[in-house]
Amino acid sequence: MALGLAVLTASGMLSLASPGTAEAASTASTASAAPACSGRKTRTLAFSTGEVHIYRRNGYVCAVTMPKRPGARQWMSVSVRARGGRPVVDEGTFSKRAGPVTVHAGRRQVWVKGAVGRGSVSSGWIRC
Secondary structure (H helix, E strand, O other): OHHHHHHHHHHHHHHHHHHHHHHHHHHHHOHHHOOOOOOEEEEEEEEOOEEEEEEEEOOEEEEEEEEOOOOOOEEEEEEEEEOOOOOEEEEEEEOOOEEEEEEEOOOOOEEEEEEEOOEEEEEEEEOO
């Protein structure tokens, strides 16, 4: 009887684990469609070859550069600088996005820059 109970318990645990595993697999496949930064989207800076998406949460500002044509590897960059601080930069050859980069801004203004290929954008000092 103890063996039967152990088998039923194990099979029940496996059946409970299976939906979670399937859900995790489906979530992982849609992760590229989800935003790279957490928080509330405050701005989108559009330029000829892409966009920079800016998010804010609990005093932190996060930015990510997305190309208009993802897939092909191309040079991209994203930079966020809080007033009085140093910029946090992610640059290189990417296929989907540059970033995310995050700085603690508190109530300070930030300067956000992004580039894809030859196109670029620079926000100037903004309050998010």
